[in-house]
Amino acid sequence: MMTNLEKLQTAVVELEETAVMEIVEQIMTSGGNDAQAAMEACREGLNKVGQLFESGEYFISELVFAGVLMTQVLERLKPALSKNFDQQLGKILLCTVEGDLHDIGKNIVKAMFEAAGFQVADLGIDVKANVIVETAKTENISIIGLSGVLTLAIDSMKAVVDAFKNAGMRDKVHIIIGGNPVTQEVCDYVGADAWAVNPQLGVNLCREWVKG
Amino acid sequence: MSETATVLRQEREENLRNIYDNKIPKRVPISMYLSNAVVAGYAGVDLKATYWNPSLLKKPLLELSERIPSDTSLYGGSVYTPVSSQTLRSINKVMSSTGYMQHPNTRCMEADEYDELIADPYAFIIEKCIPRLYKGLNAESNPGKNILALTQENQLKMAVGREEMEIMQELDERFGYPNGIGPTGFGRAPMDWLADQLRSFSEVCIDVKRCRSKLIEALDAIYPLLYKIGVCADPENVSRYHSTDFQLHMATYLNEKDFAEVWLPSWKRQVEDYASLGMRTGAFLEHDWGRLLDYVYELPTGSIFSFEYTDAKLIKEKLGKKHILSGGFPLQHLTKCTKTEAIRKTKEWLDIMAPGGQYIFGFDKGAMTHHDVNIENLIAVCETVRDYGVYDNPGTPTGEIFNKSDYKHSNSPVFTSKYYRSWEDYIREFPYTPEEARPLIAQSEDSLLFLMFVMTC
Numbered sequence A: 001m002m003t004n005l006e007k008l009q010t011a012v013v014e015l016e017e018t019a020v021m022e023i024v025e026q027i028m029t030s031g032g033n034d035a036q037a038a039m040e041a042c043r044e045g046l047n048k049v050g051q052l053f054e055s056g057e058y059f060i061s062e063l064v065f066a067g068v069l070m071t072q073v074l075e076r077l078k079p080a081l082s083k084n085f086d087q088q089l090g091k092i093l094l095c096t097v098e099g100d101l102h103d104i105g106k107n108i109v110k111a112m113f114e115a116a117g118f119q120v121a122d123l124g125i126d127v128k129a130n131v132i133v134e135t136a137k138t139e140n141i142s143i144i145g146l147s148g149v150l151t152l153a154i155d156s157m158k159a160v161v162d163a164f165k166n167a168g169m170r171d172k173v174h175i176i177i178g179g180n181p182v183t184q185e186v187c188d189y190v191g192a193d194a195w196a197v198n199p200q201l202g203v204n205l206c207r208e209w210v211k212g
Numbered sequence B: 001m002s003e004t005a006t007v008l009r010q011e012r013e014e015n016l017r018n019i020y021d022n023k024i025p026k027r028v029p030i031s032m033y034l035s036n037a038v039v040a041g042y043a044g045v046d047l048k049a050t051y052w053n054p055s056l057l058k059k060p061l062l063e064l065s066e067r068i069p070s071d072t073s074l075y076g077g078s079v080y081t082p083v084s085s086q087t088l089r090s091i092n093k094v095m096s097s098t099g100y101m102q103h104p105n106t107r108c109m110e111a112d113e114y115d116e117l118i119a120d121p122y123a124f125i126i127e128k129c130i131p132r133l134y135k136g137l138n139a140e141s142n143p144g145k146n147i148l149a150l151t152q153e154n155q156l157k158m159a160v161g162r163e164e165m166e167i168m169q170e171l172d173e174r175f176g177y178p179n180g181i182g183p184t185g186f187g188r189a190p191m192d193w194l195a196d197q198l199r200s201f202s203e204v205c206i207d208v209k210r211c212r213s214k215l216i217e218a219l220d221a222i223y224p225l226l227y228k229i230g231v232c233a234d235p236e237n238v239s240r241y242h243s244t245d246f247q248l249h250m251a252t253y254l255n256e257k258d259f260a261e262v263w264l265p266s267w268k269r270q271v272e273d274y275a276s277l278g279m280r281t282g283a284f285l286e287h288d289w290g291r292l293l294d295y296v297y298e299l300p301t302g303s304i305f306s307f308e309y310t311d312a313k314l315i316k317e318k319l320g321k322k323h324i325l326s327g328g329f330p331l332q333h334l335t336k337c338t339k340t341e342a343i344r345k346t347k348e349w350l351d352i353m354a355p356g357g358q359y360i361f362g363f364d365k366g367a368m369t370h371h372d373v374n375i376e377n378l379i380a381v382c383e384t385v386r387d388y389g390v391y392d393n394p395g396t397p398t399g400e401i402f403n404k405s406d407y408k409h410s411n412s413p414v415f416t417s418k419y420y421r422s423w424e425d426y427i428r429e430f431p432y433t434p435e436e437a438r439p440l441i442a443q444s445e446d447s448l449l450f451l452m453f454v455m456t457c
Ligand code: B12
Pocket: A050, A060, A063, A099, A100, A101, A102, A103, A104, A105, A106, A108, A109, A145, A146, A147, A148, A149, A150, A151, A152, A176, A177, A178, A179, A180, A181, A195, A196, A197, A198, A199, A202, A203, B101, B102, B103, B104, B105, B106, B201, B202, B287, B365
């Protein structure tokens, strides 16, 4: 027999929205004690969705839907998650960089980070370097996640790193970049601290940073 | 027209005609196109200025056309321009700070509006989509001026269009580009249209899962409209030397089940209906269709398929006899390879794609900026196709023959809408209108429909 949490994880992987929401509902009506574990199960599921995408069994439409599903689950579980669940790992700033309007990848990364217990300040798409630096300063955020899929996004990412340098804040923040064109070479050129195409690896890296 | 240009045009037209007629041409034709951004970048002209003053592109275009031995004109005017988008304050076409025109992920239809779309698609475009996409036409956000906007856009578009036309004509005359053969129609696959503009790329990914049957019902409901847009104006006089072309978009981002059950049926119906009239289909297959080639094979014989990412051997083997293939040659080779390497890669490519004819040389994608093109390499590649891609058996029959009677027209309902006025409705309202007005009215109803549709593309 599968436990409810195993069922939940499977339902996420199979993108069975009704089943996912039913189980989440059950968890909530029975007091919500399993909320945190449910989040964990969903994140595992989402990670599996990412793997199925990489292996060519799932496609972009599945990724988009998985992201939406995840956001919905989080919404429903929120009241039961320990008050500081989304702050326990700290805050991360996330956005698609200037000139780039693609956000499918960014939204999935956001869902993964939230499910892992990060609070995500999502600045949206086409975000200018100075806005990112300002927000990091005023909201005191030390992890910056940048996303982009256009080749021109690479220069915009570099502009963000430079803006942090100019503001004298470069050593106060960790910058992680991602998106289809990002590679180690790109990361070196941009001057970011890390890069990841797989969001789970990104989450793991940021966890390390938080632990210090 | 100079004598060399006349000879070149004849040769080019004959090559293409041979391909369309299931014969081996003299050599592989080259289909090339350079966007305004590329030409402007090459010439060091401000891209933003070229939208308003296309003649800035004339000198560099003359120079490039002289140097690049393409068999089609390098210039096609501009598709998205601030001339239109700014005048109409559009949100679905926006210019970036560098002057690049782009299509953001906009939507003008909500998930709970499927029934409204289904009831009267054309009315939905006019009442909902256009005012949402074009703030300049929206009575609430642009009161008063919304009455002026469309006419102003039309005036500006005509003024700029005239200049573009002059350049096109001059290039055609000087360089002998083919005339009267090639694509003439424009169509959209039903689900691509619904996705790209109405619901947006990402929302449609959700609809496929969440309200699949409504989505399918909608694809059925919009069919008569999309059919009408792409069908040739005079179905009695269909020419196989022309094609109605599609830019396919969503297909490869879906899993096979969603593709086969949701995306494909309406488009297949469309191209089969066209085939039953004798029409030819052309399509750019965006992204990687590798896993879907069996479906592509099934489409009407003699379709022209232009590929993006592709395995040349595989498509040649699977589709090369039944269809005409094009595109696929990686644009990246122009910037990543030395000239010698680029030439070698071109020859290797032709060794696979050229045998048996039924191939038109082209790149996998259009260059976004002039940084994506190394002109010297581009010239070398085209010259190689011209000189190496020759056949020793021109005129020999090849490929599968298209047979109109293999295709049956579906039972599609006629297109109707409360905004598409029939002659009967017209004379009911204006009973003193003479019969002379009839063709004019009909034509203008059709061009309005086309205009409204294009505004959602
Ligand atoms: C969907 C799509 C669109 C949609 C966007 C919908 C949306 N809301 O995002 C629409 C139709 C609107 C669109 C528009 C355009 N597009 Co587009 N689009 C795509 C497409 C098909 C998929 C991109 C995508 O979403 N991938 C899926 C996601 C999940 O992948 P991802 O972003 O890489 O993210 C993953 C990882 O990289 C990682 N990740 C991402 N970010 C981060 C960040 C961090 C911190 C971490 C750790 C990880 C991480 O996690 C994600 C999950 O695995 C690609 C082609 C392709 N096959 O890739 C073209 C593509 C990106 N588009 C392209 C272009 C040119 C455009 C336009 C400019 C076209 C135009 N002329 O209008 C406009 C864009 C305008 C602009 N300035 O951005 C080109 C880019 C070419 C280039 N070299 O730059 C591509 C490559 C298509 C092509 N073959 O030419 N597009």
